[in-house]
Amino acid sequence: MNPRPDSRGAAIDLESVIKAYGAFKALDGVSLRIEPGEFMTLLGPSGSGKTTTLNVIAGFTDVSSGKLLVGGNSVVGVPAHKRNIGVVFQHYALFPHMTVGRNVAYPLTLRGVDQAKRKARVATALDMVKMGDFAHRYPSELSGGQQQRVALARAIVFDPPLLLMDEPLGALDKKLREWLQLEIKRIHRELGTTFVYVTHDQEEALVLSDRIAVFNRGRIEQVGTGRQLYDEPATLFVGRFIGDSTVLRGEARSDGTSTALGIAGETVTAPRRIAGEASPVMLLRPEKLAIHRPGQAAGAGANRLSGTIAEAIYLGSGSKYEVKLADGSVAIVRSPLTGESFGLGEKVELCFDGADAKLLPDDSTADTTLT
């Protein structure tokens, strides 16, 4: 987390925000505090409520109930054009009948900024996104990436304390996207305003954010830094949405200090237990699983599972294997380039330390949402 008390950005508070369309709740009690100057990403699958949350903050959508404060003041009922919040859209939304310069000057003209100042601020904003030479072009003469940079300049030129971005790189190819991610990060650092960024791409969220709020079915599952979400997922949904993971399900036995899962005749144990009624599952990150030929396993006390290689993917820096376990489920393992390599259909053994397994309540809804 990265709060900056000296920042020019605004804090945002959402408290139990509900947005209902008839019986369907697009937002089902969302509470979130975003610190001034923070880069917060709203991450989730489509229809999870992340864009609705953004629209609620921007003022494009009314809330059904709940509180919404920007910079400490309630903005419920305040129309979008009076909120002074910058918004960048996935579809750029540049005005096609205006040049780049006039597009960027638009919010300044509305605010009655005089011509000399306007010109200077437009130039500064365009320079910040490296589009200074394009002021006299029309949007249709620019590439997608260039248009989005102009849209970004237009959204920051009036110095809003808060910038919202709705999948701004969604329509761009991978290389351009990665470069613009770094540009957005740099601009966030230079401006010091609060950024709220919506994406369904977990890698993008990890690259950009101070913190990430993971959305699922109109609710926030967990808020935290990328590392927290990866290492300590609060729910199975979060664990599966961020990064690769292997989920082990089986017949659970708990003896007070540890939990054992019986999976098709083999048993694995973790020195932990979970409270409540829900049946526990184990979540393992690929780098916590070691892969061996049968009988060659090392480490004493390690858990063992046998399986066959279902898919071998060469990644350059190493290899990724999908291993089919005895119960039919698939484990994901990453092995370094220096390790052994395995062929399709080969019998292997997976080992892991029980302490590395995250024990989480089984949330079978996560499966249906992810497919």
Place this chain on the structure above:
Amino acid sequence: MEMKPLTRVILGLVCLLVAIWLVAPTLVVVPMSFNGNKSLAFPPQGFSWQWYQNFATNPEWSTSFLNSLRVASIVAVLATVLGTLAAFGLDRMKARPANLLRMLMLTPMVVPGVVLAIGIYAVYLDAQLVGTLAGFVLAHTILALPFVLIAVSANLEVFDKRLETAASSLGAGALTTFRTVTLPLILPGILSGLLFVFATSFDEIIVSLFITNPYLKTLPVQIFSSITRDADPTVAAVGTILLCATTILIGGGMLLLGRERKGRL
């Protein structure tokens, strides 16, 4: 695909034939207007400007021309404003009632002009609107409204409403958004609607024949009554003037719109 020379020649000839067929009736009018004799015979005999002179000096002709100009101008403004508002309303309504209303508003285009004319005449007799400026304006507005509705609706359909959302995020209220974003982008539709409406009203004859009286005649009515009374080549002179005027108007409009579009490409 490369065309055989013979195919190309035949295709060219057919096109030429169709083109001549289409414009010939119009072009016949031009030489007739310079006829030396008072007859509508073709080909004309002799040469004179007298029919143009007659058009300019004979009060019967000049008054009806001014009447048409006046009616068409008022109708153009009225129908364009109403039609644009209607197009907006329909665009932002639920699809089902909007389609129903749209069909209703387009009926003047489908209903036979004579039927409409009889209906309007019957009502106008009671309302004492026959031969009045208000009567002509009202009737022509009904006839012209569909043209604006169609032209503006077509523009609104391709207009990206998300631009309005973007404008509001940048600080523009509803009216400012309309003035600075929506209006400039649908202006081509409104202008072409305006042009159509002006032309529709200016050369409307069927309904006008019913609701005219000796005190208020529009130009088409005057042309019609003149040609049924005697063979006055002034009709041809008027036709030629109108031909030139519409060519300049439409051609100029197309050039202007074309340049605008090119600038944005």
